[in-house]
């Protein structure tokens with residue numbers, strides 16, 4: 001019921017066919033039918049390896065089974081619904097993923113150690129800029145560095161964003177190549193059990209990191225998070241930052257100075273940060289290791305935290321865009337990376353709101369304007385206005 | 394040849410088919426000595442590789458094509474693109490393969506101990522010299538090529554074997570390529586059809602600043618000058634340079650410096666070999682039978698017969714073959730038994746079973762990859778109630794940590810669930826118990842409903858009850874050490890992934906202190922993670938572990954053996 005009425009079957013079919021829709025010469029008619037869909041039903045039943053040969057088959061299955069969650073998997077070498085029949089042939093390699101969008105999953109709950117306003121699945125306007133920055137950093141790199149252009153960003157409906165890179169080249173990347181792209185984005189070397197979370201070795205930053213720092217992350221940290229998250233306001237909070245500086249003489253000097261001027265007419269977070277920068281970047285501490293600490297702190301607080309496993313493997317499932325999140329009722333609507341600052345997760349329409357406006361099918365709005373370049377349209381065209389208005393009409 | 398060895402193989406192939414090849418190897422060594430040693434049988438290396446129609450005509454011998462006396466810069470490093478028509482005696486067939494395996498196994502050990510690149514450089518050089526060296530350079534080339542193609546046939550058979558062989562051969566190739574002179578390197582590059590083009594000087598001028606920024610971001614990389622050679626390559630061709638951010642990437646192209654070219658060549662080598670392995674696997678049945686019929690050598694007949702009888706679970710055939718061998722029956726009589734078995738086999742289960750056919754080949758793998766921990770063997774099944782006690786007494790640190798975290802947080806992320814879940818499967822936890830165990834913890838955090846919906850599937854999947862229905866194997870130390878735990882993850886090898894402070898505390902909680910803890914930390918600093926784990930084992934148990942720790946399940950088994958012995962002694 002939840003997904004059924006709203007799910008844009010025709011668009012998903014058109015999108016996921018990538019031109020293999022039977023209307024073009026030389027197209028592969030089996031293409032869409034080899035894509036895995038999986039349904040989570042109301043009564044906790046999880047149906048994997050569903051496949052459909054047409055938009056109407058997809059529509060009928062959704063209407064019949066009424067899943068409240070729809071996940072999308074890879075395109076396999078053979079129809080996934082018939083995988084057992086192929087496995088009988090004795091060759092286990094017959095059934096394997098052959099194409100899959102390059103996907104990224106960023107979850108706000110992974111930022112719990114650097115946000116003090118919410119935790120877990122909760123998100124507010126104080127911490128959402130972390131997601132916005134993640135979109136900007138990754139989107140810029142995907143376009144400028146990797147040369148991709150068909151990129152869809154979607155609000156996951158609750159606590160983060162998903163990214164679908166749909167260029168042909170992206171869909172055909174091997175697991176190893178996906179891993180390489182994911183690792184290109186990786187700056188977190190430690191895990192829960194090691195102190196040092198961000199490590200930026202080398203005398204200068206790689207152009208990608210340098211660009212992310214100067215264009216996006218530094219501003220986010222200094223202009224927004226410093227005050228909104230009160231990063232230096234208590235001893236517990238600033239001790240966390242001091243633990244990222246390996247030189248004890250510097251940390252004890254900083255600690256002393258911070259404790260001296262507790263009362264400052266300016267924002268204490270700003271003044272403490274300025275003092276830290278001043279000490280690390282000038283005079284006797286100009287030595288490489290400590291200078292880099294300033295950048296490492298900013299990265300630790302702002303740099304995108306990707307779920308690496310999702311991006312590295314072709315056969316990872318990801319929630320379909322345009323679904324309704326089963327818990328929040330919010331619609332997984334696209335986010336325009338050009339205007340992601342304007343996106344407000346707290347005003348994303350919920351199912352009940354959408355139904356109010358559903359004269360026909362609200363997604364018709366998208367459908368009508370998505371003739372050729374479906375994805376780009378979704379990204380930049382129709383939905384920009386919608387998101388700007390805060391509602392889907 | 395002892396009668397006992399044979400009867401063991403008959404008894405065990407009935408009970409545990411996976412144990413068959415290892416025993417078969419022992420038995421086969423005798424055959425070699427007694428029967429084959431006198432016979433001068435040989436095969437052609439080209440027979441070991443699959444042929445497509447087009448390739449059949451090609452008689453390319455990479456080493457000979459390049460062994461040109463006019464140019465002493467040429468390399469003897471083969472690219473193994475096609476199998477040459479070299480003749481190899483049957484004894485050498487296995488000897489050469491074993492020697493190469495020693496090199497690959499040495500590389501694998503070095504990598505899992507986290508050796509530094511310079512240490513690896515020396516290790517590979519020494520391994521190669523010790524196992525593959527010969528005064529006569531052409532002998533080295535022949536042995537190199539023959540052993541490579543034999544091992545291809547051995548290691549093409551399962552996904553795991555292919556992966557291992559691919560990594561080790563690639564590592565070997567990387568080091569050998571790196572040692573070549575730059576003109577030889579360029580000659581090798583020319584042999585690969587590499588998708589790269591040199592960066593023009595105009596483009597170089599435009600990008601100079603970025604290229605130099607990248608060069609300076611890597612320790613030890615020279616900054617580019619006007620005559621630096623750069624190649625422009627689609628980024629997906631150089632995944633490891635991309636992963637390490639060691640290249641400038643712009644609009645889908647990576648800009649690769651001349652001294653990074655090795656990565657490009659290695660990727661190409663890897664991809665060629667990967668394709669060849671899959672092709673070899675598809676044709677391995679054909680290859681095997683063609684060798685067998687051409688040779689009609691006893692050893693192949695017998696191994697083929699054993700393979701067949703195992704596949705068919707036909708013990709009469711085994712007994713029949715055993716009798717033939719004991720009575721030193723002539724080859725013709727044995728051939729007729731084989732022919733009978735072959736006909737019977739082709740008519741029944743040929744399609745399904747063809748890829749399990751080559752025990753000669755599996756014997757080689759098993760003897761080198763260590764025992765199979767996917768099925769609990771020595772201690773049978775275990776109940777949930779014993780787990781806490783077992784974790785306390787016999788889990789290695791990596792599993793203890795996951796276990797404790799699970800009990801504390803009632804949750805583990807994917808990597809942790811896999812690492813601990815498969816380990817417990819290897820320990821002998823049955824599927825039903827595993828589900829109950831994970832549910833008891835997870836439901837406290839996410840609720841029973843969500844557990845059933847989101848997590849139960851992956852546990853059944855580990856036990857081969859969902860998805861591809863593969864029976865997944867517990868992770869080895871090598872796999873755990875090379876994993877990359879991220880934020881919120883608890884899996885991985887504590888000796889590698891913990892900070893020194895956390896590691897000390899964790900080892901302390903296992904009751905290890907004083908001198909022992911310093912010895913462990915010393916190994917950790919030198920990145921000998923498995924040795925660190927071995928020392929911890931020895932300190933905890935108060936007895937030595939000469940074999941070293943290679944697998945968490947081995948840790949547990951060895952620990953249980955020691956504890957059991959102590960109990961018995963006390964009685």
Ligand SMILES: [Zn+2]
Pocket residue numbers: 115117118122123124125126127128
């Ligand atoms: Zn918040």
